[in-house]
Amino acid sequence: GAVVSQHPSRVICKSGTSVKIECRSLDFQATTMFWYRQFPKQSLMLMATSNEGSKATYEQGVEKDKFLINHASLTLSTLTVTSAHPEDSSFYICSAPLGRTEAFFGQGTRLTVV
Amino acid sequence: AQKITQTQPGMFVQEKEAVTLDCTYDTSDPSYGLFWYKQPSSGEMIFLIYQGSYDQQNATEGRYSLNFQKARKSANLVISASQLGDSAMYFCAMREVILTGGGNKLTFGTGTQLKVEL
Numbered sequence: 210g211a212v213v214s215q216h217p218s219r220v221i222c223k224s225g226t227s228v229k230i231e232c233r234s235l236d237f238q239a240t241t242m243f244w245y246r247q248f249p250k251q252s253l254m255l256m257a258t259s260n261e262g263s264k265a266t267y268e269q270g271v272e273k274d275k276f277l278i279n280h281a282s283l284t285l286s287t288l289t290v291t292s293a294h295p296e297d298s299s300f301y302i303c304s305a306p307l308g309r310t311e312a313f314f315g316q317g318t319r320l321t322v323v
Numbered sequence: 324a325q326k327i328t329q330t331q332p333g334m335f336v337q338e339k340e341a342v343t344l345d346c347t348y349d350t351s352d353p354s355y356g357l358f359w360y361k362q363p364s365s366g367e368m369i370f371l372i373y374q375g376s377y378d379q380q381n382a383t384e385g386r387y388s389l390n391f392q393k394a395r396k397s398a399n400l401v402i403s404a405s406q407l408g409d410s411a412m413y414f415c416a417m418r419e420v421i422l423t424g425g426g427n428k429l430t431f432g433t434g435t436q437l438k439v440e441l
Contacts, residue, residue: 243428252414252431253368300366304429309418310356310375312429314368 211237213305215315222293222322230288230318232303238283239305244276247300247317256301259286293322325350325417329432336405337440343390344400344435346415356418357398358429359389363411371413374398405439412436 212235222228232242240261245253257278258266265278275297277289290297302317326349336342348357355376361369374382374389382389390399402409413436416429 247366252433253429255428255430258428302366302368304368310373311370312358312418313370314360317366317368319366 211235211305211307211311211313213303213313213315215303215318217318218316219319220321222320224294224322225292227289227291228293228320230290230301230303230320232286232288232305232315234284234305234313237305237307239286239307240283241306242280242286243304243306243312244278244286244288245302245304247302249300253302256288259288259303261286290320293320295322298322325352325355325419325430327415327417327430327432329415329435331435332433333436333438335438335440336402338407339404341401341403342405342437344402344413344415344437346398346400346432348396348398348415348417350396350417352419357389357391358416358418359387359398359400360414360416361409361411362414362434368414372400402437407439407441410437410439 214233216231242259244256247253256271259278259280261280267273280286298321303315306312328347357374359371372382372384372387374391381391386403388401412434414434415432419428
């Protein structure tokens with residue numbers, strides 16, 4: 210299947226700093242990418258839809274100023290967690306759709322804010 | 324609004340046996356897609372199988388098959404000949420069509436933790 214690469218896979222940062230997570234579609238173009246958050250032993254919750262060339266669409270309750278999304282090209286979307294706090298610690302994972310029948314995920318990023 | 328329900332938080336199956344993971348859904352859209360993903364402890368989401376609402380036949384991919392009962396709004400995953408490596412969390416998801424920009428916005432169920440035993 211198609212490959213979506215997400216980096217870093219694991220990051221520990223200090224409270225108050227910002228962290229950038231990259232999501233790349235390696236062998237196909239993705240005008241839309243999705244960012245999900247997953248708490249331990251829970252399901253994936255959609256945070257936002259990243260749109261190439263336009264602003265991201267955020268789900269209700271997601272702070273757009275805290276979770277900055279930039280879809281710089283047809284193969285790259287970034288999620289920046291700004292002024293991170295311990296409650297932002299979570300597993301973040303991106304997804305890029307391919308047509309109507311496939312959606313591939315990155316490897317995920319485990320963020321720990323200390 | 325779309326909704327996905329997985330009622331089995333945990334399942335056990337013996338190696339080489341078949342297991343069925345349940346998934347029911349609710350949507351008012353006539354066109355939709357249903358996905359199953361496997362998430363091992365490493366966290367990655369591995370795509371297993373897809374079923375479109377207009378597909379006449381049940382989807383199959385190797386040892387995975389989807390028991391699609393449209394009238395009952397169920398899309399159960401069947402894993403045949405279970406292997407130890409099948410132990411993982413399994414998520415059912417439904418595609419919501421985004422009218423602007425395209426793409427598959429997925430709504431996930433709560434997942435089923437499958438453990439394959441010797």
